[in-house]
Amino acid sequence: MSEPLLSVRDLKTQFFTEDGTVRAVDGISFDVHEGEIVGLVGESGAGKSVATSSILRLVDSPGEIVGGEIEFKGETIFGLEEGDDGELRPRDQMLTETEMRKRIRGREIAIIFQDPMESLNPVFTIGGQLREFIEINRDLDAGEAKQEAIDMLREVGIPAPESRYDEYPHQFSGGMRQRVLIAMALACQPDLIIADEPTTALDVTVEGEILEMVKDLQEKYDTSFIWVTHDMSVVAEICDRVNVMYLGEIIEQAEVDDLFYDTKHPYTSALLDSMPRPDETLDELRPIQGVMPEAIDPPAGCRFHSRCPEAREVCREVHPEPRDLSEAGEAPHTAACVKHDAFDVGYDESPPIETRATGGFSAGFTETGGEAE
Amino acid sequence: MSLLRYTLRRIAQAIPVLIGIVTITFFLANQIPGDPVDIMLGPTPAQEQVEAIRAQYGLDRPIHERYLTYLAGVATGDLGLSIYYDRPVLEMILLRLPVTLLLMLSAFAFAIVTAIPLGVISAKRRNEPADHVSRIVSLIGVSTPSFWIGLVLIIVFAFHLGWFPARGLVLPWENPADVRGAATQFEVIRQSVHHLFLPMIGLGTLQMAQITRIERSSMVDSLQGEYVKLARAYGVPESTIVRKHAFQVAQLPVITIIGLGLSTALGGAVLTETVFEIQGMGRLIITAINNQDYQLIMGTTLVFGFVYVIGVIITDITYSYLDPRVTYGDD
Numbered sequence: 001m002s003e004p005l006l007s008v009r010d011l012k013t014q015f016f017t018e019d020g021t022v023r024a025v026d027g028i029s030f031d032v033h034e035g036e037i038v039g040l041v042g043e044s045g046a047g048k049s050v051a052t053s054s055i056l057r058l059v060d061s062p063g064e065i066v067g068g069e070i071e072f073k074g075e076t077i078f079g080l081e082e083g084d085d086g087e088l089r090p091r092d093q094m095l096t097e098t099e100m101r102k103r104i105r106g107r108e109i110a111i112i113f114q115d116p117m118e119s120l121n122p123v124f125t126i127g128g129q130l131r132e133f134i135e136i137n138r139d140l141d142a143g144e145a146k147q148e149a150i151d152m153l154r155e156v157g158i159p160a161p162e163s164r165y166d167e168y169p170h171q172f173s174g175g176m177r178q179r180v181l182i183a184m185a186l187a188c189q190p191d192l193i194i195a196d197e198p199t200t201a202l203d204v205t206v207e208g209e210i211l212e213m214v215k216d217l218q219e220k221y222d223t224s225f226i227w228v229t230h231d232m233s234v235v236a237e238i239c240d241r242v243n244v245m246y247l248g249e250i251i252e253q254a255e256v257d258d259l260f261y262d263t264k265h266p267y268t269s270a271l272l273d274s275m276p277r278p279d280e281t282l283d284e285l286r287p288i289q290g291v292m293p294e295a296i297d298p299p300a301g302c303r304f305h306s307r308c309p310e311a312r313e314v315c316r317e318v319h320p321e322p323r324d325l326s327e328a329g330e331a332p333h334t335a336a337c338v339k340h341d342a343f344d345v346g347y348d349e350s351p352p353i354e355t356r357a358t359g360g361f362s363a364g365f366t367e368t369g370g371e372a373e
Numbered sequence: 374m375s376l377l378r379y380t381l382r383r384i385a386q387a388i389p390v391l392i393g394i395v396t397i398t399f400f401l402a403n404q405i406p407g408d409p410v411d412i413m414l415g416p417t418p419a420q421e422q423v424e425a426i427r428a429q430y431g432l433d434r435p436i437h438e439r440y441l442t443y444l445a446g447v448a449t450g451d452l453g454l455s456i457y458y459d460r461p462v463l464e465m466i467l468l469r470l471p472v473t474l475l476l477m478l479s480a481f482a483f484a485i486v487t488a489i490p491l492g493v494i495s496a497k498r499r500n501e502p503a504d505h506v507s508r509i510v511s512l513i514g515v516s517t518p519s520f521w522i523g524l525v526l527i528i529v530f531a532f533h534l535g536w537f538p539a540r541g542l543v544l545p546w547e548n549p550a551d552v553r554g555a556a557t558q559f560e561v562i563r564q565s566v567h568h569l570f571l572p573m574i575g576l577g578t579l580q581m582a583q584i585t586r587i588e589r590s591s592m593v594d595s596l597q598g599e600y601v602k603l604a605r606a607y608g609v610p611e612s613t614i615v616r617k618h619a620f621q622v623a624q625l626p627v628i629t630i631i632g633l634g635l636s637t638a639l640g641g642a643v644l645t646e647t648v649f650e651i652q653g654m655g656r657l658i659i660t661a662i663n664n665q666d667y668q669l670i671m672g673t674t675l676v677f678g679f680v681y682v683i684g685v686i687i688t689d690i691t692y693s694y695l696d697p698r699v700t701y702g703d704d
Contacts, residue, residue: 056606106607118599122698123621133607168697181603188607 003074004031005224006055006109006192011068011078013047013054022296024050024063026248029322032192037218037225039239039256041232041271045292046245048228049114052194054078055226056109057100073191077104106137110185114197116177120169126153126180127165130187137188152187153180157213175206182214186221196228211237232275236260244268247303248295250322254333264325264335266310302338305353310339312350318343380690387682394678395447395671399440402670412664413456430456430668447675453668457660462672465657470676472542473642473653479569480577480638485631488581492588492627497615499593507585514582519641523575523648530571540650542568576645580634587630591623598622625696632688636681 009029015022025047032038040048053059055070057077067088070077077100079091095104113119121129130149134140140148146165153161156179169177178198185193195214199207215238218225227239235242235256242259244252244267252265263269273286290307293299299306305315320343322336338347410426411418427433431442446453452462488511495507531539543552545565555561595601596619604618605611643655654673661669693699 058602058605101608101610104608105605111603111606113599113603115599119603121598121600121604121618121622123696124618125697132609133604136608170698184607 002033004033005036005073006032006226007069007071008051008055009069009071011051011054011065011070013050013059013063013065015063017062017296020296022294023248023298024295025054026295026298027068028243028245028248028250029068030243030250030253032224032226034191034224035218035222036240037227037238039235039242040226040228040245041230041235041242042245043230043271043288043292045247045295047248047295048230048245049196051245052111052196052226052228055194056105056111057097058105072104072108075104106133106188106190108190109192109194110188110190111194111196112178112181112185112198115201116174116181116198117201119181120177122169125166125168126172127167130165130180130184133184134187137190148187149183152183155186155217156180156183157209158183175202175210178202178206178210179213182210182217186217186223189221190223192224192226194226194228197230199234200229200231207234214238232271244271247292247298249303249336251304251337252333252335253322254335255331258326258331258333262333264333264340265304265337266308266339267304268335270307270309302336311353312339312347313353314338314345314347314350316353318345320345376690376694379693380686383686383689387686390682391675391678392444394682395444395675396440398671398674398678399443400436402667402674403436403439405665410456430454432667443671452672452675455661455666455669455672457664457666457669462668465669466654466672466676469652469654469657472544472651473639473646473655474680475544476542476569476572476576476645476651476653477635477638477642479573480641481580481631481634483573483577484580484584484634488584489588489627491581492585493592493615493620495585495589496592496596496623504589507589511582511585511589514578515586517578518644519575519579520644520648522578523572523645526571526575527648537571538568539571542572542649542651542653572645572649572651575648576638576641579641580631580638583630583634584627587627588623591626592619595619595623621695625692628688628691628695632684635684639677639680 008031010027011025011029012023012027013025015024028047028051030038030040040051042048050059050063054065055072055077057065059065065078067080069079071079075095076091076093077095079094080088081091083089120126127146127149130152131142131145134145134148135142138145138148150161150165153164158164158176158179164172169180172180178201181198185195199210202210211234214225217223225238227234229235239256241255242253243250244259244265246267252259252263252268254262254264259268260272263272267288270286270288274288276282276285288307289309293303293306299316301314301316301319302308302311303319305311308315315338318338320336320338322334323340323342324332324334325340325342326333337343338345410423410430410432413426414422424433431439434442443453450463452466454460455462455465458465491507491511495504498504527539530537543555543561543564545562547561547565549555549557549561552561552564555564592615596615598619600622601614601619604614609618642653643658645651646653646655647659654676657669658673658677660666661673
């Protein structure tokens with residue numbers, strides 16, 4: 001396969017809070033190739049949004065990227081090296097903050113946020129906001145940028161874009177606002193668009209329309225996407241390849257069909273099982289037991305062992321790194337679970353963990369892990 | 374509905390409020406025990422004299438009749454005759470109102486010009502030293518009475534340092550011939566600014582502190598807004614984000630506070646004028662009350678009410694101009 005557009009290697013982003021260090025993203029690696037829609041899936045608190053803001057180097061304080069490499073089209077968005085004194089310091093090739101702002105953000109990598117109601121500025125017109133971002137990122141003058149904005153609004157299915165150009169966000173419905181945000185991203189003609197749960201806040205019917213539209217536009221403009229979601233049905237609908245995240249780690253990575261039909265990690269299976277299906281009653285629905293532990297003090301061994309139906313004693317001790325489990329000639333399919341023979345750490349001989357279901361609660365797990373989002 | 378029609382409607386809505394102010398003021402003023410005539414004529418007046426004067430000012434008529442007469446007078450711009458000054462109330466007010474307005478406007482100008490940058494810097498540098506300083510200054514500002522600030526300013530800058538005059542005011546539009554030590558209009562204005570400086574700070578500090586606090590918290594909010602994150606993600610320079618994206622949204626609560634501040638500033642002006650011996654509305658109202666000058670009490674209170682109502686209308690209109698979500702009330 002050709003050089004990836006975006007390559008993330010062992011990325012670590014941590015939040016230094018009063019309660020301790022939150023390891024929101026803890027060593028994830030993935031690639032995005034040209035024209036691809038790559039999914040980033042997981043429950044809230046898994047670190048998906050932190051991962052995407054790390055790619056733009058827009059992690060809010062007290063968060064900080066502490067390790068790993070992010071390369072985009074041959075440029076170093078983030079990279080450390082060891083200095084003469086043995087301390088880690090940014091590599092010389094790493095883009096400066098100004099270069100990130102002028103060359104990467106918006107221009108090369110655009111983002112669509114989750115909440116269309118809050119993402120647009122309430123006191124400026126839709127058109128004004130679109131035009132400003134187009135002007136900044138496309139070197140067009142005001143008139144050309146306005147024309148581009150109107151064309152783009154038409155492209156994302158906003159009726160009468162000329163007149164709606166001068167309207168304010170509160171005059172648009174949620175679905176329409178999300179279309180505006182998509183127009184914003186596409187109008188800057190980036191190579192990569194990060195869509196951070198863009199349909200989560202929308203009605204299911206609107207969600208369907210928007211996914212349909214994104215698919216069409218993606219083919220037309222050949223833009224790559226990172227699609228962040230917690231919804232497996234959205235993954236099935238739109239993604240080419242999928243990364244499943246759990247507690248700051250990517251635990252399974254595969255092409256979308258392989259992920260659904262040849263699931264390798266118990267967490268992915270659990271996610272798929274927890275999806276309501278028309279051929280099952282509510283009683284048959286199997287939600288994942290327990291709550292995701294806090295990223296501030298992740299469980300030793302496999303991070304999922306406290307909730308995993310297949311956990312054995314060995315899972316408490318061995319922390320599995322993702323391994324490619326695909327057969328020769330198949331597309332890569334990595335998973336981080338010791339139940340696979342490739343790991344060979346004695347899973348089959350190890351006794352099952354007895355108290356896993358209650359353990360999750362008595363240990364006082366709370367939702368605070370969600371703050372790292 | 375257009376902004377103009379909205380404005381006109383807001384003004385029309387203010388009329389019942391003003392009638393209410395007139396009514397309450399009238400009956401309250403007339404409930405004050407004692408009689409202006411007693412004060413005028415001293416302890417042992419002749420009975421005929423008292424009656425003559427009561428008749429002259431219409432005080433011998435029943436109260437409802439006087440109320441209706443007064444209401445009709447107000448409607449035609451006649452606020453009656455001041456007993457104490459023996460001049461039309463309106464004339465006295467027109468003489469004093471510009472002084473108070475000048476004082477208030479300069480105090481608000483001072484407050485806005487200092488508070489908005491302070492609040493913005495404070496929010497931008499949250500929990501850094503600059504923020505702590507500005508928060509302490511504004512906390513002291515909101516918790517210190519304006520007359521006390523005025524007195525301290527006089528002691529330090531007028532008495533000890535001698536940089537500014539401690540009392541009186543020169544109006545910038547006065548004729549140079551009437552002002553001591555001023556040959557040209559420019560000199561008059563210079564003196565006016567010199568005189569205004571301390572009372573302006575004395576009256577403006579509270580406003581400044583309040584506006585700073587609101588500006589800060591409002592900017593902190595809007596700087597955390599999703600739309601600010603979006604602008605950052607699209608490569609908008611941080612300075613533009615602060616000046617434009619975050620700033621305009623953040624001004625809505627600030628405008629409300631400035632509008633409400635008008636009423637506190639009117640009260641503060643009374644005290645500040647007393648401390649700095651400025652002949653403005655505040656002193657006039659005190660003279661009126663001390664002398665039970667019914668007509669003057671009613672006239673001055675009415676004008677204060679007017680200024681307040683106008684302040685509220687201006688706030689509403691500015692609000693609807695700045696925030697597109699405010700509708701003009703059409704369905």
